[in-house]
Amino acid sequence: MKNDILKMQGVTKVFYTKTAQTVAVENLSLAVKEGEFVAIIGPSGCGKTTLLSLIAKLIEPTTGSILLSSNKKHAVGYMLQQDHLFPWRTVEKNVLLGLEVTKNLNYETKKYASDLLEKYGLGDFKKHLPSQISGGMRQRVALIRTLATNPDLLLLDEPFSALDFQTRLEVCDDVYSIIRRENKTTVLVTHDISEAISVADKIYVLSKRPAKVKKVFQCNLQEYTTPLKRRESEEFGKYFEEIYKCLNGADDEL
Amino acid sequence: MNFNEFSPMHLAYLKKQRTTKIVVHLLQVAFLLVFLGVWELATHLGWVDGFIFSSPSRVWKTLTDLFSQGDLIKHVWASTWETILGFFIGTVLGMLIAIILWWNDMVKRVFEPYLVVLNSLPKIALGPLIIIWAGTGKAAIVTMAVLISVVITALNMLVGFCQTEPSKILLMRTFKANKAQIFFKLVFPANIPNLLATLKINVGMSWVGTITGEYLVSKEGLGYLIVYGSQVFRLDLVMTCTIVLCLLAGLMYGSVALLEKSVKFDQ
Numbered sequence: 001m002k003n004d005i006l007k008m009q010g011v012t013k014v015f016y017t018k019t020a021q022t023v024a025v026e027n028l029s030l031a032v033k034e035g036e037f038v039a040i041i042g043p044s045g046c047g048k049t050t051l052l053s054l055i056a057k058l059i060e061p062t063t064g065s066i067l068l069s070s071n072k073k074h075a076v077g078y079m080l081q082q083d084h085l086f087p088w089r090t091v092e093k094n095v096l097l098g099l100e101v102t103k104n105l106n107y108e109t110k111k112y113a114s115d116l117l118e119k120y121g122l123g124d125f126k127k128h129l130p131s132q133i134s135g136g137m138r139q140r141v142a143l144i145r146t147l148a149t150n151p152d153l154l155l156l157d158e159p160f161s162a163l164d165f166q167t168r169l170e171v172c173d174d175v176y177s178i179i180r181r182e183n184k185t186t187v188l189v190t191h192d193i194s195e196a197i198s199v200a201d202k203i204y205v206l207s208k209r210p211a212k213v214k215k216v217f218q219c220n221l222q223e224y225t226t227p228l229k230r231r232e233s234e235e236f237g238k239y240f241e242e243i244y245k246c247l248n249g250a251d252d253e254l
Numbered sequence: 255m256n257f258n259e260f261s262p263m264h265l266a267y268l269k270k271q272r273t274t275k276i277v278v279h280l281l282q283v284a285f286l287l288v289f290l291g292v293w294e295l296a297t298h299l300g301w302v303d304g305f306i307f308s309s310p311s312r313v314w315k316t317l318t319d320l321f322s323q324g325d326l327i328k329h330v331w332a333s334t335w336e337t338i339l340g341f342f343i344g345t346v347l348g349m350l351i352a353i354i355l356w357w358n359d360m361v362k363r364v365f366e367p368y369l370v371v372l373n374s375l376p377k378i379a380l381g382p383l384i385i386i387w388a389g390t391g392k393a394a395i396v397t398m399a400v401l402i403s404v405v406i407t408a409l410n411m412l413v414g415f416c417q418t419e420p421s422k423i424l425l426m427r428t429f430k431a432n433k434a435q436i437f438f439k440l441v442f443p444a445n446i447p448n449l450l451a452t453l454k455i456n457v458g459m460s461w462v463g464t465i466t467g468e469y470l471v472s473k474e475g476l477g478y479l480i481v482y483g484s485q486v487f488r489l490d491l492v493m494t495c496t497i498v499l500c501l502l503a504g505l506m507y508g509s510v511a512l513l514e515k516s517v518k519f520d521q
Contacts, residue, residue: 058427078428084421088443101429101439149429 003069005153005185006032006055011064012210013050024050026210027064032153032187037179039188039196041247042206048189051211052078052155055187070152074102077151077184081158083142085130091141092117092126098149113148120144120178135163136171143175147182154179156188160195169228172198176227193247197239198227205246215246308493316494326498333464333475334502336392340399341460341506345453347400348407355408356415356441357433366412373409377401377463381470390471398470399463403456410455414448415441450514457506465499476502 013025024047032038042048053059054066056078068075077098085094095113099105117123120140125133130141139159146154159175160168176199179186190196196203203217219239224230260268290310297304297312304312320326351369355362380401388394418441426436468477476495483491 056428058424074430076428080421080425080428082421084419084425086422086440086443088446097439098429101426101431101435 002034004031005034005069007067009065011054011061011066013054013059014062023210025054026212028211028213030204030213032185034185035183036202037186037188037200038202038204039190039200040204040206041190041193041196041243042211043208043247044191046206046209047211048206049157052157052187052189056155068153072152074149075152076155077146077149077153078155079143079146079157079159082162083138085138085141087130090126091122091128091130091133094130094141095145095148098145102149104149109148112150113144116144116147136167136174139163139171140174143178147184152185154184154186156186158190172227193240193243194231197236197243198230203243205243217243306489308490312490313494313497316490320494329474329476329479330498330502333468333477336395336467336475337399337460337464339396340403340463341456343396344400344403344460345407345456348404349411351404351408352411352415353437355412369405369409373405378466381466385471394471395464395467398467399460402463403459406459407452407456410452411445411448414445418444446517450510450517453510454507457503457510461503
């Protein structure tokens with residue numbers, strides 16, 4: 001049995017504004033095991049991004065605890081919706097950004113980043129500017145920028161939502177295979193059911209805001225090696241239907 | 255670039271682009287020549303009074319006289335030096351103010367209204383005060399040039415800094431970046447186009463500061479010559495200095511534009 005790398009217990013997050021207070025996340029508990037690919041799915045605006053910000057410790061929970069079992073200083077890698085590559089930096093310099101900021105830039109880490117670029121087909125584009133490469137490639141660069149800091153836990157916030165459907169499927173395959181090969185524990189947040197089923201081992205379905213866990217699905221599609229193959233599998237439709245029902249069902253079925 | 259790869263139609267397109275560019279330049283030169291010609295002719299034929307309106311030939315004569323007396327270089331140098339000094343001090347100071355205000359939200363919220371008021375205040379109104387405070391020498395003129403460019407620089411840069419994409423800042427924060435890292439790795443580089451645009455504005459601003467400063471106090475410089483010329487009714491001198499001023503400001507603007515071109519990146 002593998003250890004939990006992340007454990008959230010009874011987490012609540014309240015935001016205050018001039019006119020109102022908003023409960024974004026309420027009494028939420030979840031756990032992620034080492035090497036697991038977890039998808040968190042919920043209706044738009046239900047507080048998914050808040051959840052990732054909490055895990056990344058960008059914001060503090062109002063109540064509850066978030067435990068991360070890692071001895072690294074920068075244990076969490078966070079990939080945002082858009083690539084946010086800096087247009088004045090070359091692909092290579094963009095990838096090194098995280099290492100520079102965390103003051104981990106040395107010969108070995110630089111080589112690691114450079115090897116990742118080579119390995120995932122960007123070796124010839126190191127000296128290119130982001131504007132000179134395609135949207136799918138930019139997303140790959142963004143992932144490698146996150147991986148370069150060698151995090152124990154990878155957070156993905158709808159990383160494909162900015163891409164058109166065709167590219168989206170390709171990049172999803174891409175990213176999935178990179179994550180699997182680098183053997184990273186991953187939490188993906190999305191509102192796209194098919195995307196969640198095509199990559200995840202475990203799917204948490206969240207309710208409307210305030211986000212609570214409605215149900216947890218275990219996906220047994222590991223025999224299919226790529227997201228695309230999973231999408232074509234027989235079981236895919238069954239999972240889709242179940243999750244769709246759960247997602248759109250009344251919240252009081254809890 | 256390899257022109258062999260271009261199709262005939264593409265080459266024709268490029269040629270047309272080039273022709274248009276040449277035609278524009280030719281027309282620009284032609285306009286200047288026609289303008290000078292009509293001006294000269296008008297004074298010769300007595301349509302306008304050459305004593306009041308001057309003429310290209312009179313300007314040329316004044317220019318060569320000034321040059322041979324060694325006055326031209328002296329005055330041009332004085333004004334240019336004051337302007338460059340005002341330009342650099344104003345830009346650096348304005349930038350520092352913008353950085354401080356960006357850095358500390360509390361400071362920004364307290365001082366922004368003052369900055370906005372200062373920006374709308376015509377700085378020339380401070381002229382008499384500056385003379386009393388900074389004396390009647392070059393210091394007063396440079397102070398004027400600095401005052402005119404510093405506020406607009408601070409405001410422009412601050413707006414730029416604050417408009418840095420929040421999600422890019424979030425990206426930096428996911429790497430646990432501190433404020434200095436966010437500034438030097440993201441906010442500042444992202445604002446280089448903004449900085450260059452501000453530099454362009456400041457060229458004009460510091461010339462305004464220098465010339466108005468020289469109007470008020472000074473014993474040399476183009477502004478001094480213009481005021482002196484108008485007082486003794488030597489309008490040839492006034493016209494000549496104005497034209498030299500045009501050339502100098504154009505030259506300075508041109509160098510900033512050149513700098514901009516050399517650091518441009520694809521956004």
